[in-house]
Amino acid sequence: RFQLTWFLFHEVILHSKKKRATRADAHRARETGILGGMSDADYLSDAERDNIADDAATRLEDVTTSHFPRTQNLEYAILKAHLIVEYAITEFIRCTSRVLVETKDIRFSFSQKIEIAVLNVFGAGCSATIPSVEMLNQIRNQIRNQVAHRCTYERSLLNQLIQIPFEDADPRTLSDRQCITCLRNYCEFQSLEA
Structure with missing residues (x-):
């Protein structure tokens, strides 16, 4: 279903389900003299990891298909694409x-x-993943930093982003609507990569 599912269950890594210790936990441990440690019950089973990854995959599919806007506004589509890709990366980190x-x-x-995602091997299977995500972030930052509804960004950067997954497309000839379709497909591609 996702490369994420394969990665999670073909790695021999123990995954802790123990909550992050707080200051209160540290003080309590110091007072009792029991500094803790990990027991078998503190680790997630393969079945639990399976369920977490399946739930994340289902949510990613839903977000990608139902939350990408039906719009003619390219700037809005870029902002939504950024949010969807950020959500996919966050789920990848979590899983x-x-x-x-x-x-x-x-x-x-x-x-x-x-x-953080790169440290967890995000994008290792595709050399275009990380550069394209960074380009999307750069475009989003250009839009975000514009003053009062005057959205401008480097169209050439968007063209480069579109050309990474869609090599045959000539972004200079694409309408805004066609660019939006490419962004929607890009979000679906990034969800699959996560």
């Missing part, structure tokens, strides 16, 4: 992490998430 972590607890910038 490949050695410890059980909830999506809401992964509070990093987009660039930091990319770096």
